[in-house]
Amino acid sequence: MILGGDNRKKWSNLDVLVMQAYQIVKDERCSQCGVPRWLCRNSDPRIQVRVKVDECYAKQEIDKFEERRRKDDDKSGIAYPEFYTTDGTPLHEFRRAYYEQLAAERAEDAEEND
Ligand SMILES: [Zn+2]
Structure with missing residues (x-):
């Protein structure tokens, strides 16, 4: 069942x-x-709470688009993000670097909070 297998099979213990x-x-x-x-x-x-800001660049672009479109008569269709690169680098190549940067930032945050 896990990872898109045949879901008509009986569930394994791991599935459960x-x-x-x-x-x-x-x-x-x-x-x-x-x-x-x-x-x-x-x-x-x-247990204390501090607020962090997580930026989604796609949401920012969609918000800008919707703001411009507010004046238009035709508001049909749903705005959605389509990603592209400025230099033709395949998008999947950005995944590893993103998680490495995230891990580095988290390690830095953990150091600051010690
Ligand atoms: Zn809550």
Whole structure:
């Protein structure tokens, strides 16, 4: 069943465990902030919250587009992002560098908070 296999087969123990884990994650998710409830609704004073900003460049471009389109008569269709590169580099080649940069930023954040 996992990874798009034939889903008419009987579920394996791993399939059941994955679905149970998924259900737990879904059930624990706060409807207001999306974080597990045991974190965002926990009154233990050792748990504190700081706000971080996560930028999605596609959403920013769509917002700009929608702002320009607000004056148009024709508002049919749904705006969606189409990614391209300025130098022809295939998009998949950006994945590894993105996660390496993310890991470096997280390591830097962890160092600052020690
Ligand atoms: Zn919450």
